[in-house]
Amino acid sequence: MTSLDDYVATSPEIERPVAEAEPSRYSLRHPKSRIGFLRPKVWLPLVVMLVVLGALWEWGARSMPYLLPKLSSIGEALADEPDYYLRNAWVTLWEALLGLGLGFASAFVLAVLVSEHAWARRAIMPVAVVLNVTPLVAIAPVLVVAFGFGPEPKLIVTGLICFFPILINTSVGLRAVPPEVVQVYRTLKASRLEMLWRIRVPSSLPYLFAALRIVFPLSIVGAVVAELSAPGAAAGLGTAISLASTMNRLPVVFASIAMLAVMGSVLLLIVTIAERRVLHWHETTRGAAG
Amino acid sequence: MRTAAIEVRGARRVYGFGASAMVALDDVDLSIQPGRFVSVIGPSGCGKSTLLRLVAGLEPADRGEVGIHGVSPEEACAAKMVGLVPQTPALLPWLSVLKNVTLPQKVNRAAARRRAAIGEAADRVAPPEPPDMAELLRKAGLAEAAHKLPSELSGGMQQRTAIVRAFGLQPEVLLMDEPFSALDEFTRESLQEQLLDLWDELKTTVLFVTHSVSEAVRLSDAIVVMAAKPGRITDVVNVDLPRPRGRDLLKTPEFHQLEDLIRDKLRGAWHTRVA
Numbered sequence: 102m103t104s105l106d107d108y109v110a111t112s113p114e115i116e117r118p119v120a121e122a123e124p125s126r127y128s129l130r131h132p133k134s135r136i137g138f139l140r141p142k143v144w145l146p147l148v149v150m151l152v153v154l155g156a157l158w159e160w161g162a163r164s165m166p167y168l169l170p171k172l173s174s175i176g177e178a179l180a181d182e183p184d185y186y187l188r189n190a191w192v193t194l195w196e197a198l199l200g201l202g203l204g205f206a207s208a209f210v211l212a213v214l215v216s217e218h219a220w221a222r223r224a225i226m227p228v229a230v231v232l233n234v235t236p237l238v239a240i241a242p243v244l245v246v247a248f249g250f251g252p253e254p255k256l257i258v259t260g261l262i263c264f265f266p267i268l269i270n271t272s273v274g275l276r277a278v279p280p281e282v283v284q285v286y287r288t289l290k291a292s293r294l295e296m297l298w299r300i301r302v303p304s305s306l307p308y309l310f311a312a313l314r315i316v317f318p319l320s321i322v323g324a325v326v327a328e329l330s331a332p333g334a335a336a337g338l339g340t341a342i343s344l345a346s347t348m349n350r351l352p353v354v355f356a357s358i359a360m361l362a363v364m365g366s367v368l369l370l371i372v373t374i375a376e377r378r379v380l381h382w383h384e385t386t387r388g389a390a391g
Numbered sequence: 392m393r394t395a396a397i398e399v400r401g402a403r404r405v406y407g408f409g410a411s412a413m414v415a416l417d418d419v420d421l422s423i424q425p426g427r428f429v430s431v432i433g434p435s436g437c438g439k440s441t442l443l444r445l446v447a448g449l450e451p452a453d454r455g456e457v458g459i460h461g462v463s464p465e466e467a468c469a470a471k472m473v474g475l476v477p478q479t480p481a482l483l484p485w486l487s488v489l490k491n492v493t494l495p496q497k498v499n500r501a502a503a504r505r506r507a508a509i510g511e512a513a514d515r516v517a518p519p520e521p522p523d524m525a526e527l528l529r530k531a532g533l534a535e536a537a538h539k540l541p542s543e544l545s546g547g548m549q550q551r552t553a554i555v556r557a558f559g560l561q562p563e564v565l566l567m568d569e570p571f572s573a574l575d576e577f578t579r580e581s582l583q584e585q586l587l588d589l590w591d592e593l594k595t596t597v598l599f600v601t602h603s604v605s606e607a608v609r610l611s612d613a614i615v616v617m618a619a620k621p622g623r624i625t626d627v628v629n630v631d632l633p634r635p636r637g638r639d640l641l642k643t644p645e646f647h648q649l650e651d652l653i654r655d656k657l658r659g660a661w662h663t664r665v666a
Contacts, residue, residue: 144454281481288475289560290468291498298493303485381486382540 121295162319170351175359178352192337193324196252197364200259201320208264212271213279213297222272235266237323241330250331258330259323263316270312274305307383310376317368321361392626394461394595396564397423401455404441404622414621416442419455420613421624424616425563428590428597431615432653433660438622439600440568446598447475448568459564462509467564470509471495471502474557474595476567481554482541489537490558493524495600517622524559530592531555531585547578551585558589565590567599571606583609587636604657608649609636616653618660625660627655 138144140170155172162169179186200347214221237258244254278300328353330341345353399421401652406413415438421518423429431439441530444450445457448464467473480532482491528537531551541549550570557565571579590597601607607614608630632640640646 279479280482281477281479282483284447284449284477285475285481285556286448286495286498288468288473288566289471289495289499290465290502295498299498300483303483305487382542384542 114381132302136180167351170355175355178356179359186338186360189336189341189357190364192335193321193328193339193361194364196255196327196337197259197320197324199252200256201263202321204263204316205261205267205322207260207269208267212268212275215272216275217293217297226305229265229268232261237262237328238326241327244327245331250335252335254331255324255327255337258327259320262323262326263320264314266312266319267309270308271304271305274308275301277308286346288387307348307380310372310380313372314369314376317372318365321368322382325361395422395458396425396427396460397421397598398458398461399446399455400457401602402445402452402457403454404438404445404450405453407428408527411616416445416452417621417623419448419622419624422506423596423598423613425434425460425596426594428599428610428613429613429615430599430601430611431617432601432604432607432657433617433622434619434657435602436622437617437660439617441622442617443568443598444575446564447473453566465503466509467529467648469499469640470506471499472506472509472563474560474562474565476550476553476557476565476570477509477567478572480541480546480553482549482552484541487540488533488544489525489528491541491552492528492559495560496513496521496524502573512624522559522561527555527559528552531589545578547574547582550574551582554586554589556583558593558595561593561596565595565597569602572602579603579606580641586610587634591635602652604653605641605646608632608646608653609641614653616660626656628656 155330158169158172162171211221211225216222240261241254241258244257248254248257275297282300283296286300291299323338325339325342328335328337329343331340338361341357342354345351345357399419399584402416402419403414404416406415419438419442422441431442433439441450445452446459446464448468457464459472462470464473482488483494486494524536525537526535533548533551533555534639536544536548536552541552544552550573554570557567571582574582587610597610599607599610611630614628614630615624616628617623628649632645632649
């Protein structure tokens with residue numbers, strides 16, 4: 102009889118190193134991507150693009166001074182009153198993230214319900230779809246009338262805008278467990294809760310992160326839309342924009358817009374980093390930088 | 392007489408309704424004594440996988456009875472007496488190999504008590520303590536892989552992990568649904584060998600669905616030959632080749648005779664279908 106240990110030494114798959122079988126996937130990722138940033142081939146196209154856009158902007162600003170401020174005057178506006186922008190940015194960010202949190206919590210709970218029960222799916226999904234196709238810009242003023250100029254309408258609009266992508270992706274993800282896996286754990290009579298927590302929720306994470314990459318920047322859109330619908334109230338970059346545009350202070354308008362763009366980019370970066378960490382086992386994050 | 396490990400009586404399973412109804416299993420009887428390795432072979436559509444799913448409690452029989460050590464498949468599963476190795480490894484991609492094979496011990500923790508109760512009623516020894524999974528992985532030649540993710544392993548190693556996961560339960564009944572069909576011939580033969588070694592140690596009852604004649608002959612104590620339309624058992628062939636069955640056995644005339652016999656039976660089953 103062949104003993105197990107003899108067997109190990111002669112086994113064809115063990116002799117072959119795994120890295121050799123799949124070279125492009127895993128081992129080479131990090132060193133390559135770090136060096137990559139230093140090569141002109143990588144950074145030059147973006148720099149050229151930025152220079153061209155900057156030149157076009159300056160040309161536009163010189164020929165149409167009432168529509169477009171110079172980049173330098175936007176910079177000055179930011180440098181003159183950094184506190185003003187940071188304070189308003191903080192308000193908007195807070196609204197965006199809190200609204201996102203509310204939208205996330207309710208969407209996740211409903212996604213679990215919808216993926217576990219067919220009746221819940223039939224009851225909830227049509228309503229969610231109608232809500233999704235309704236333009237939120239149209240809802241925002243109504244909410245301001247109902248809830249006043251406080252933070253409530255902003256949180257509701259942001260929550261609503263984030264709600265649908267999370268609901269859809271998570272409910273698809275929770276059901277995307279391969280049937281063989283379900284069969285194995287069904288023959289073990291794993292409880293519904295064990296299946297959900299140990300198998301369905303982790304399986305849904307790639308789908309959930311795809312949604313988060315959409316809704317993190319979108320949460321800022323929601324907060325700004327709500328602020329624009331309720332001008333004259335409180336603070337926030339949206340409020341700053343509408344105030345400045347009524348006074349025709351173009352550099353302030355664009356400085357605020359620049360702040361929003363930076364905030365959105367930072368949020369997206371944070372999600373991407375978190376995704377790399379959490380989903381290190383998943384193909385999408387493995388192949389991405391390779 | 393001892394209680395059979397797997398007992399199927401007059402099982403019938405029909406998919407669909409009316410004119411489009413397909414009889415997957417028609418009046419199937421099968422009784423397997425504890426500790427036996429039994430293969431089920433037959434053309435596609437003969438209901439061999441359906442039979443396995445009935446025993447696993449994944450589908451109900453429309454008529455007839457299925458028992459595992461005298462209890463229903465549901466009760467046996469609730470007591471974690473049934474191990475399943477599906478066609479794909481079905482590993483969880485975010486867990487290391489070691490965590491994948493230990494997860495079955497963490498779910499349904501009430502199973503041990505249920506299993507002891509069934510054991511007493513059936514006058515059988517109580518189930519042993521859960522095994523050391525790291526040790527079991529080592530025995531299967533997966534010591535190096537224990538902390539790797541499934542995607543870092545070859546297909547053969549993944550399927551071996553799935554087999555270790557099932558053996559780790561020390562199940563009374565191990566159900567395997569064409570577990571090696573996606574592997575190349577070479578890997579397949581070495582996995583058969585490892586399966587026999589593990590089985591030799593843990594002596595559990597195995598129901599093994601396959602479409603490979605030589606695989607069935609090499610592994611089994613008995614081979615159940617099935618035919619399609621309607622799905623039914625046409626023959627049960629005992630394989631009394633000596634164990635352990637190393638690679639040398641594959642070249643012997645006795646082995647080839649048995650292979651030929653099974654092929655003839657399969658052809659016979661095919662012709663009755665056409666006639």
